[in-house]
Amino acid sequence: MGPDAAVRDPCRSRVLESALTMRLLERTGLRPDLYAAVETYVQRQAPETTGFERTMAEITLGGKNVRSDVLAEVVRAAPDFTGSRKRVLAQALLAVVGAPGEITWEPAAFDTAFLHSWASVQMTAAKVILAAVSGQSARISDEDVRCLADTQRAPRLWEGNVLIHLSVLHALTLLPNTGRLVAAGVDTLAAQVRSDGGLPFVSDVDTWCTATAGVALAAVNAAEPTLRALADRLAACQQPGGGWSYSDTAVQTDVDDTSVAVQFLDRVDSRRYRGSVRRGIRSLMAVRGTDGGFPTYVAGAASEASMTAAALDALTLRSDRHAGHIAEGLRFLVSQQNEDGSFPPDWSSSRLHTVCRVLLCTSRRPRSGSATVRRMVGRAAALVIGGQNDDGGWGQQAGDASDVISTAYGLTALCSIPDADPRAAAVAAEFLAHAPRGADGLQAIPDSIGPRPFVFTVPVLAEIFTLLALGHFDRRLAAPAARAQGTTRG
Incomplete structure (x- = not known):
């Protein structure tokens, strides 16, 4: 309990966000001062993880094999009503770290009706990623780009959510004329690096x-x-x-x-x-x-x-x-x-x-x-x-x-x-x-x-x-x- 009477304890590093950060820094060449620390964290933690996160870490570290059931595993562990969104999100995250695999387009997953703000941005980022990597850029609208860019206008991490921030930055790197936004976003991300070199899911709860x-x-x-x-x-x-x-x-x-x-x-x-x-x-x-x-x-x-x-x-x-x-x-x-x-x-x-x-x-x-x-x-x-x-x-x-x-x-x-x-x-x-x-x-x-x-x-x-x-x-x-x-x- 701090002087302001808040109970504060920062969220700890997680392999998922750290692997995404490692790939983002590789792709953009930005902040080489951070890359080694993040890579070391992913190398150290990969053997301790399982399932989808383990796959993300292994692909980021140079692996080529993706378990055939990794997407089904993600969907199975989530509530039924989120199934299509979870499958699309998992596909997008695998795509940005370079995992091979066929991309299936699920329009219903990108329907933002009744989605809260985080899910709406997250699914828009996934849509842009999957459209760009599958050669379907015509599916990306100006409104999609505005939704993503707006999260980068504030001086601090949007909604305190590192995973969404990373998803947005990866999506923006696949679009033209986004260099300044991405560079500023990487600087914002750098403030969230933990002492062990990894990145958390959110800044805090x-x-x-x-x-x-x-x-x-x-x-x-x-x-x-x-x-x-x-x-x-x-x-x-x-x-x-x-x-x-x-x-x-x-x-x-x-x-x-x-x-x-x-x-x-x-x-x-x-x-x-x-x-x-x-x-x-x-x-x-x-x-x-x-x-x-x-x-x-x-x-x-x-x-x-x-x-x-x-x-x-x-x-x-x-x-x-x-x-x-x-x-x-x-x-x-x-x-x-x-x-x-x-x-x-x-x-x-x-x-x-x-x-x-x-x-x-x-x-x-x-x-x-x-x-x-x-x-x-x-x-x-x-x-x-x-x-x-x-x-x-x-x-x-x-x-x-x-x-x-x-x-x-x-x-x-x-x-x-x-x-x-x-x-x-x-x-x-x-x-x-x-x-x-x-x-x-x-x-x-x-x-x-x-x-x-x-x-x-x-x-x-x-x-x-x-x-x-x-x-x-x-x-x-x-x-x-x-x-x-x-x-x-x-």
């Missing part, structure tokens, strides 16, 4: 860290001045329309950040932040789908289970006003649940992320809900209880070794199940309490995803979700004694 850290600190009853400072900082980051973005360098709002920010502000001081909370809920309701669910970014986009659970959790603050919306949202969640109790892929590598959110939001109103909602809750609870490993933790997917963040989700979920075995929660807490630490804090495998399905690392998030889980555990321990003394309503 500081607003997300501040909001989630606030919720975690509130869960363990941190000092009121600390919570108030965090809340003031968060309120100052609210966008004019009422929502929040992931970083104070971005303006594209999303349901995830907005839901958590609203909850935290209301928890700290519902009167002081009444206006911020009201505008935040209005922002959420503005993107709500006709199916009762909530998308990640904009109205008209596909609703998602994880975002819906987060938004419903925020709406429980005003459950008297939003009872109907909550009921409809729960019906959407029921429709999204898989037979094993899990939900479709979201913005986390762990299947427990959405499950945890669903159990949290339904635990706020434990005696309400239809039989189908109760069945959904029962399935989710069974997945959590049955998925715990012998060491007390949970892995990202069934059969995976336990990791810190998945275990934090698992323990939080377990504490939301009324009749859960307290011994299971105790061994999970023990796992977290004794998790090894390194220079960056808790040693945790990365969990956050962006864009789907690529994983990125912000180490402080492991600390945040662990603290939140232990806070839930502590409250569950205290609840029976408090009820016995008549100090809670149960």
Whole structure:
């Protein structure tokens, strides 16, 4: 927590962006002072990566072979409604690093209706890249070029997104009369090089860290001045329309950040932040789908289970006003649940992320809900209880070794199940309490995803979700004694 009360931890380097940077510097001849460091990073990290990123690194380092299933792997790991866009994006990224392969044109993937600003720019860049490398430049319009060029007008990295910035620069290098724009863009990119020589996905996720850290600190009853400072900082980051973005360098709002920010502000001081909370809920309701669910970014986009659970959790603050919306949202969640109790892929590598959110939001109103909602809750609870490993933790997917963040989700979920075995929660807490630490804090495998399905690392998030889980555990321990003394309503 810095002097400005923001919880800041820069995003760590990733092979995907670093390989793209290496190829960009090769193609343009710009900033030779950076090339060696980026190349060394890619060489060092390539053996540690898998899947699509491994392929990107190997091609950039001179390899010629591309696994035949690499595109299908990307599509399979993303939500169904993003399939065509993910395939096109992966094709474009492979094309700019020089991977051989046939390019298939998918016009539907370039339809920007109902796309948020980042996706719109990203898909426009992919369109320009694929059109240029396949000899179909007639498909590139003046509007496409304007969309890309506009991201390079600001004095800093557009929306704090390094991957989109790189995609745009690669697209611009394939067009005439773009030399000055590209050179300026490379200078902007240079400011994002990390100490290990690599490039990150985004500059930071500081607003997300501040909001989630606030919720975690509130869960363990941190000092009121600390919570108030965090809340003031968060309120100052609210966008004019009422929502929040992931970083104070971005303006594209999303349901995830907005839901958590609203909850935290209301928890700290519902009167002081009444206006911020009201505008935040209005922002959420503005993107709500006709199916009762909530998308990640904009109205008209596909609703998602994880975002819906987060938004419903925020709406429980005003459950008297939003009872109907909550009921409809729960019906959407029921429709999204898989037979094993899990939900479709979201913005986390762990299947427990959405499950945890669903159990949290339904635990706020434990005696309400239809039989189908109760069945959904029962399935989710069974997945959590049955998925715990012998060491007390949970892995990202069934059969995976336990990791810190998945275990934090698992323990939080377990504490939301009324009749859960307290011994299971105790061994999970023990796992977290004794998790090894390194220079960056808790040693945790990365969990956050962006864009789907690529994983990125912000180490402080492991600390945040662990603290939140232990806070839930502590409250569950205290609840029976408090009820016995008549100090809670149960």
